[in-house]
Amino acid sequence: MMGPPGSGKGTQGVKLAERFDNPHVSSGDILRRILASNENSELANAVRIIEEGKMVTDEIAGAIVFRELENVTGFILDGYPRNVRQAELLDIYLKAQGNRLDAALYLAVDKEELMRRLTGRLTCENCGETYHLSLEPPRRAGYCNNCGSPLIVREDDQPDRITVRLRLYLERTRPVLDYYQASGLLRKVDGIGSQEQVFARCEAALV
Numbered sequence: 001m002m003g004p005p006g007s008g009k010g011t012q013g014v015k016l017a018e019r020f021d022n023p024h025v026s027s028g029d030i031l032r033r034i035l036a037s038n039e040n041s042e043l044a045n046a047v048r049i050i051e052e053g054k055m056v057t058d059e060i061a062g063a064i065v066f067r068e069l070e071n072v073t074g075f076i077l078d079g080y081p082r083n084v085r086q087a088e089l090l091d092i093y094l095k096a097q098g099n100r101l102d103a104a105l106y107l108a109v110d111k112e113e114l115m116r117r118l119t120g121r122l123t124c125e126n127c128g129e130t131y132h133l134s135l136e137p138p139r140r141a142g143y144c145n146n147c148g149s150p151l152i153v154r155e156d157d158q159p160d161r162i163t164v165r166l167r168l169y170l171e172r173t174r175p176v177l178d179y180y181q182a183s184g185l186l187r188k189v190d191g192i193g194s195q196e197q198v199f200a201r202c203e204a205a206l207v
């Protein structure tokens with residue numbers, strides 16, 4: 001699953017995983033889980049360098065994702081690969097497992113719509129749940145439905161930061177899209193519409 005921030009990739013990934021009875025393997029979730037754990041492996045310690053503001057290398061990013069893929073045959077992979085090197089590492093890993101990707105699904109949403117969705121995003125500082133001021137407001141204004149904690153606008157969700165995030169995402173992702181286009185795996189899906197409409201398109205692109 002690929003798609004810019006605000007494309008709905010995470011939500012659709014979870015739904016597709018249910019539909020195809022496959023695990024939803026999200027690199028972001030894995031990283032958060034390792035950071036919250038007291039796992040004392042070489043890998044976990046390497047992941048903790050992100051907390052010091054450094055990027056994980058492509059090899060480490062690969063290793064933490066591949067560990068999750070070891071005992072599964074099918075999966076919906078979300079948040080990885082982020083660049084061509086990671087895409088190549090994934091191909092090498094899967095080939096060694098006697099496996100391969102069936103499709104690289106890209107949820108396409110234009111920049112104006114992404115700005116509209118991302119501006120106004122609220123995050124629960126406590127549990128991480130996200131809301132939207134107008135599109136998906138919490139039941140009680142300013143407070144989390146799950147845990148009742150106050151909601152904040154993360155620094156990353158300020159309009160000027162959103163513009164930068166989207167630009168960086170598109171710059172980094174274009175070569176990955178080209179990579180999957182060249183191997184015939186790319187399925188571009190229109191990400192505008194209701195969750196159900198977009199899901200139906202994703203499903204149709206995969207069967």
Ligand SMILES: [Zn+2]
Binds near residue numbers: 127128144146
């Ligand atoms: Zn919460």
